[in-house]
Amino acid sequence: MLQQQNLQKYRKLIEKYNVLPIGWGKDKKAPMLKEWQLNHNLSLEEICSYKDAIALGVTTEDLWVLDVDGDSAVRWARSKGLLDGEFTWEIHRTTSPYYFKRIWKPTLQQRKQIPENQDGLQEFQFKVRTNPSPFLNEAAEFFMAHNRQIIFYGKHWKSGGDYYCPPHRDFEAVREPTDAEFKVLLDELSKRQEKLPRSNNRSHGRDWYTLSFCPICGRSQNDNPVCQMHRDGNTIRCFEGITYHPPENLTPGQVIHENWAFCRSQYVGWGDFSIFVQHNPSPVEKLRRQYYV
Numbered sequence: 001m002l003q004q005q006n007l008q009k010y011r012k013l014i015e016k017y018n019v020l021p022i023g024w025g026k027d028k029k030a031p032m033l034k035e036w037q038l039n040h041n042l043s044l045e046e047i048c049s050y051k052d053a054i055a056l057g058v059t060t061e062d063l064w065v066l067d068v069d070g071d072s073a074v075r076w077a078r079s080k081g082l083l084d085g086e087f088t089w090e091i092h093r094t095t096s097p098y099y100f101k102r103i104w105k106p107t108l109q110q111r112k113q114i115p116e117n118q119d120g121l122q123e124f125q126f127k128v129r130t131n132p133s134p135f136l137n138e139a140a141e142f143f144m145a146h147n148r149q150i151i152f153y154g155k156h157w158k159s160g161g162d163y164y165c166p167p168h169r170d171f172e173a174v175r176e177p178t179d180a181e182f183k184v185l186l187d188e189l190s191k192r193q194e195k196l197p198r199s200n201n202r203s204h205g206r207d208w209y210t211l212s213f214c215p216i217c218g219r220s221q222n223d224n225p226v227c228q229m230h231r232d233g234n235t236i237r238c239f240e241g242i243t244y245h246p247p248e249n250l251t252p253g254q255v256i257h258e259n260w261a262f263c264r265s266q267y268v269g270w271g272d273f274s275i276f277v278q279h280n281p282s283p284v285e286k287l288r289r290q291y292y293v
């Protein structure tokens with residue numbers, strides 16, 4: 001349970017932002033109220049009345065968050081100059097030095113430069129994969145969105161660790177990004193403006209349907225779904241996008257994610273897809289899997 005006396009220093013933040021009690025979900029990282037995306041203006045006292053809350057989160061409609069996941073992501077962010085300069089808000093956790101967030105508050109002028117997303121909002125969320133291995137999910141994630149929240153205080157339940165801000169990098173240190181930092185964001189953003197045709201102009205044919213979740217690249221309902229499954233259930237066309245894409249440099253016949261064999265690439269007039277077919281293991285392989293997987 002959250003102790004009110006420990007949270008006095010967040011009073012200002014709670015007054016100004018949409019601060020949420022955290023504790024729902026499998027990993028206890030979800031806000032404990034429905035429609036948390038709307039600003040409920042909870043007070044410190046109200047937040048502390050949530051008995052099972054283990055942490056505090058805040059929505060990020062006007063905060064630019066750089067979420068660094070893994071040591072390759074640390075190196076990437078450093079190489080872009082995003083980890084240097086004057087202090088700003090940082091959220092670390094005691095259980096892993098390679099997973100942390102750095103946060104800026106863009107000026108109105110800067111926010112005007114953010115292109116509109118599919119919903120017509122000047123918000124963004126995307127990942128830069130920083131490790132080429134398809135088996136490692138290391139990435140630098142960028143987001144600023146009303147429907148995202150970050151945890152800044154309390155327990156990281158899964159690892160048993162605590163969230164903390166290093167000295168001089170508490171929320172009060174949050175600053176506007178420098179021109180150089182903001183340019184990194186705009187450059188990455190422009191690379192990710194995928195020029196997909198409107199969905200009704202894509203030729204599907206009757207035999208293909210669009211996957212709401214692609215098992216090859218992980219693109220899902222909210223990521224401009226475009227990967228397709230054949231009605232036979234055995235063939236997937238996975239779009240070679242920028243944020244989401246199948247592993248690169250596969251050789252025909254190579255099996256990934258247990259049972260999808262790469263066939264070839266296919267250009268369909270506006271983009272490239274990788275074609276995968278369900279891999280039918282040989283009897284020997286089935287036996288081997290039975291014993292070793």
Ligand SMILES: [Zn+2]
Binds near residue numbers: 216219
């Ligand atoms: Zn895909």
